[in-house]
Amino acid sequence: DQQVKQNSPSLSVQEGRISILNCDYTNSMFDYFLWYKKYPAEGPTFLISISSIKDKNEDGRFTVFLNKSAKHLSLHIVPSQPGDSAVYFCAASRPGGSYIPTFGRGTSLIVHP
Amino acid sequence: KAGVTQTPRYLIKTRGQQVTLSCSPISGHRSVSWYQQTPGQGLQFLFEYFSETQRNKGNFPGRFSGRQFSNSRSEMNVSTLELGDSALYLCASSHEGANVLTFGAGSRLTVL
Numbered sequence A: 001d002q003q004v005k006q007n008s009p010s011l012s013v014q015e016g017r018i019s020i021l022n023c024d025y026t027n028s029m030f031d032y033f034l035w036y037k038k039y040p041a042e043g044p045t046f047l048i049s050i051s052s053i054k055d056k057n058e059d060g061r062f063t064v065f066l067n068k069s070a071k072h073l074s075l076h077i078v079p080s081q082p083g084d085s086a087v088y089f090c091a092a093s094r095p096g097g098s099y100i101p102t103f104g105r106g107t108s109l110i111v112h113p
Numbered sequence B: 001k002a003g004v005t006q007t008p009r010y011l012i013k014t015r016g017q018q019v020t021l022s023c024s025p026i027s028g029h030r031s032v033s034w035y036q037q038t039p040g041q042g043l044q045f046l047f048e049y050f051s052e053t054q055r056n057k058g059n060f061p062g063r064f065s066g067r068q069f070s071n072s073r074s075e076m077n078v079s080t081l082e083l084g085d086s087a088l089y090l091c092a093s094s095h096e097g098a099n100v101l102t103f104g105a106g107s108r109l110t111v112l
Helices: none
Strands: A010-014 A019-025 A032-038 A045-051 A056-059 A062-067 A072-077 A086-093 A107-112 B005-007 B010-013 B019-024 B031-038 B042-050 B053-057 B064-068 B074-078 B087-094 B107-111
Touching: A010 A019, A019 A032, A019 A086, A019 A107, A032 A062, A045 A056, A045 A062, A045 A072, A072 A086, A086 B042, B005 B087, B019 B087, B019 B107, B031 B074, B042 B064, B042 B074, B053 B064, B074 B087
Parallel strands: A010 A107, B010 B107
Antiparallel strands: A019 A072, A032 A045, A032 A086, A056 A062, A062 A072, A086 A107, B005 B019, B019 B074, B031 B042, B031 B087, B042 B053, B064 B074, B087 B107
């Protein structure tokens, strides 16, 4: 049972435009959400996160939006750059314990020059 | 500060063999987690170690095992390899209670 779903395996965007990556979750106990970016032959690197007490978090070109009632979050990249081409993983964790996150299957973003 | 180091980076084994992968976490990080990444399956959690104790375990068969040493370095072992074990195995470390994981570059295992 997939608790974190990224329903779009891939996304293609033109340089300079907005990239929107979506993520849905089913477990209402999740209270912290993260996005990781992964380039080929490298491990995932942390990009941005959001706590369930917020609905938006911004860091430069990256903004994450959280809609708790819909159990949905999205990552916006504005403007998109060719260097953003990577696989993006959404992750969610529950309070307490060791905060082990549950990951989605990833969305491959390609930004065309 | 050095990142998470995984060795070996690439290896090829045949069915039925066993393999051991190693992970050195960031200095000061006592929690080490292991994930398996296969095409289309995302990152699937294997297990997490803290202070030499397995604290969490994912839904993998008993052929997958691990351990952590007193210096926080960790190893994972897969016995009786199957073709489906071909994957990228990722190790991540973190401070106790931290939400953010720092990943290594992974060990790419191919089973023939």
